[in-house]
Amino acid sequence: MMQQYLLQILLSLVTVALLLVAAFLFHGKRRRRQGEPPVESGWIPYLGLLLEYSRDPLRFLLSRQQKHGNIFTVKIAGKYITFLMDPFQFHNVIRQGRQLDFSEFADEMSSRTFDYPELIEATFPQLRVNLHRIYSTMQGKGLDKLTDSMMGNLQHVFKLKFSQATDWVTEKMYQFCCSIMFEASFMTLYGRDPAADGHKAISEIRDKFTKFDAKFPYFVINIPIALLGDTRKTREELIHILFPNNILNRKEVSEVVQARQNVLEQYDLLKDYDRGAHHFAFMWASIANTIPATFWTMYYLVRHPKALAAVRGEIDHLLQSTGQRKEPGYIIHLTREQLDNLVYLGSAVQESLRLCSASMNIRVVQEDFILKLEGDLAVSLRKGDWVALYPQTLHKDPEIYENPEEFKFDRFVENGKEKTTFYKRGKKLKYYLMPFGSGVSKCPGRFFAVNEIKQFLALAVTYFDLEFIEDKNLITDNSRSGLGILFPNADIHFRWKLRF
Numbered sequence: 242m243m244q245q246y247l248l249q250i251l252l253s254l255v256t257v258a259l260l261l262v263a264a265f266l267f268h269g270k271r272r273r274r275q276g277e278p279p280v281e282s283g284w285i286p287y288l289g290l291l292l293e294y295s296r297d298p299l300r301f302l303l304s305r306q307q308k309h310g311n312i313f314t315v316k317i318a319g320k321y322i323t324f325l326m327d328p329f330q331f332h333n334v335i336r337q338g339r340q341l342d343f344s345e346f347a348d349e350m351s352s353r354t355f356d357y358p359e360l361i362e363a364t365f366p367q368l369r370v371n372l373h374r375i376y377s378t379m380q381g382k383g384l385d386k387l388t389d390s391m392m393g394n395l396q397h398v399f400k401l402k403f404s405q406a407t408d409w410v411t412e413k414m415y416q417f418c419c420s421i422m423f424e425a426s427f428m429t430l431y432g433r434d435p436a437a438d439g440h441k442a443i444s445e446i447r448d449k450f451t452k453f454d455a456k457f458p459y460f461v462i463n464i465p466i467a468l469l470g471d472t473r474k475t476r477e478e479l480i481h482i483l484f485p486n487n488i489l490n491r492k493e494v495s496e497v498v499q500a501r502q503n504v505l506e507q508y509d510l511l512k513d514y515d516r517g518a519h520h521f522a523f524m525w526a527s528i529a530n531t532i533p534a535t536f537w538t539m540y541y542l543v544r545h546p547k548a549l550a551a552v553r554g555e556i557d558h559l560l561q562s563t564g565q566r567k568e569p570g571y572i573i574h575l576t577r578e579q580l581d582n583l584v585y586l587g588s589a590v591q592e593s594l595r596l597c598s599a600s601m602n603i604r605v606v607q608e609d610f611i612l613k614l615e616g617d618l619a620v621s622l623r624k625g626d627w628v629a630l631y632p633q634t635l636h637k638d639p640e641i642y643e644n645p646e647e648f649k650f651d652r653f654v655e656n657g658k659e660k661t662t663f664y665k666r667g668k669k670l671k672y673y674l675m676p677f678g679s680g681v682s683k684c685p686g687r688f689f690a691v692n693e694i695k696q697f698l699a700l701a702v703t704y705f706d707l708e709f710i711e712d713k714n715l716i717t718d719n720s721r722s723g724l725g726i727l728f729p730n731a732d733i734h735f736r737w738k739l740r741f
């Protein structure tokens with residue numbers, strides 16, 4: 242009797258559990274409404290198609306495009322994301338301001354990742370706008386100053402490296418790029434601490450930064466920081482380094498960082514910790530993508546001797562024609578215009594960005610509405626969903642770029658100038674290369690970023706003979722897909738020797 246009673250209770254519990262799972266799954270799947278794109282929710286509650294997507298986002302999206310056409314919605318990590326795959330439709334999303342918002346998504350993710358209070362307008366009136374206004378200091382004359390300062394800092398760091406080298410020196414290439422670019426970029430933006438041994442202090446900051454950055458993708462998919470080991474401690478240490486008082490004590494701080502400091506000072510509700518966290522967010526944006534982008538350009542150039550020779554020839558010619566010498570102790574000066582005119586180097590940078598950038602352009606739908614598209618097409622979008630462009634689908638499209646997996650250093654050169662005309666279906670494309678995002682969310686540091694990478698390479702190929710000492714074909718590690726420049730799946734040994 243007792244056994245029968247227990248069995249009945251057990252059966253009821255199982256039935257309730259099954260009903261709950263069924264309700265959860267049913268609730269987790271949504272029905273397509275009229276006018277909406279085809280939708281796939283996957284079968285795993287909350288995660289949806291996350292696992293399949295993150296294994297290889299490009300392949301995943303292309304397979305969905307084959308199945309559903311150029312517009313479809315998929316559920317990934319709790320979000321319904323509508324992807325637009327036809328580049329001729331991109332501008333409909335990029336120019337659509339009011340109903341497709343960027344700041345909501347970016348502010349939420351950024352404040353959670355870097356630990357500052359959300360930019361709520363009622364609490365911090367005009368803060369977002371004021372911070373954005375400052376970005377103009379990274380263009381025009383401000384860009385000239387940044388570029389000049391970077392050139393000096395790069396040479397300072399390179400010379401520290403080669404002052405004692407008399408023969409071939411073997412290093413790992415990613416580490417090499419990371420240490421030089423981090424130190425020179427950090428000094429350019431945040432100046433120097435007159436009371437510290439700059440090189441040692443910046444190396445310590447770099448190590449903390451690298452540790453934090455390794456966990457960055459977890460923030461994006463909303464993994465609580467408590468589950469990320471000692472990331473909270475590392476983040477706090479980085480934020481403390483950038484406390485307003487610490488920045489105040491530094492010399493030769495850039496205009497853009499000083500202007501941020503001044504804006505943040507105006508908001509009494511921000512604590513020093515919050516201000517440090519805002520500085521940290523900017524510091525991350527200014528360095529995190531530049532390092533892997535520099536690495537990839539160097540990697541491809543050293544892999545392709547013809548490309549290296551063309552780029553070196555172009556730089557040697559410029560140095561010669563401007564009466565500059567290639568010898569230890571000589572300070573090389575390249576103006577912004579001269580950097581712009583290095584077309585082969587510029588093309589090699591663009592080609593590397595094409596191959597290794599996988600930034601996703603995201604907008605959040607503000608209300609149910611119908612997005613009008615080219616050719617009488619239209620699609621209904623739902624409030625709260627995301628709309629995404631995934632430029633890698635452009636960058637790897639064989640119709641736009643012949644043999645898209647191949648590095649062709651002069652792909653972006655035509656008649657001795659930068660090539661800007663690329664076609665699909667016989668029609669000229671407005672968007673063909675998008676490593677820096679689009680429209681309102683376009684990277685404000687893009688001109689400086691390209692200059693920095695060019696400067697690094699101009700100096701590296703001028704100073705050094707470079708060669709790999711292991712035969713390894715690196716590929717991109719996809720764990721950062723959607724977030725910017727992809728890392729290599731491994732580091733690689735190379736060696737360098739002074740050319741003079």
Ligand code: HEM
Nearest residue numbers: 526527530531534600602676677678682684685686689690
């Ligand atoms: C190769 C290097 C770089 C790449 C590929 C890159 C890419 C991007 C992308 C794709 C975005 C938009 C993010 C989004 O849509 O969510 C962005 C934003 C941003 N980038 Fe860059 N970036 C680079 C270098 C830099 C540098 C050197 C700086 C500053 C010195 C910088 C400062 C910023 C800032 C402040 C934002 C946020 C803008 C906002 O407030 O909306 N970036 N970057």
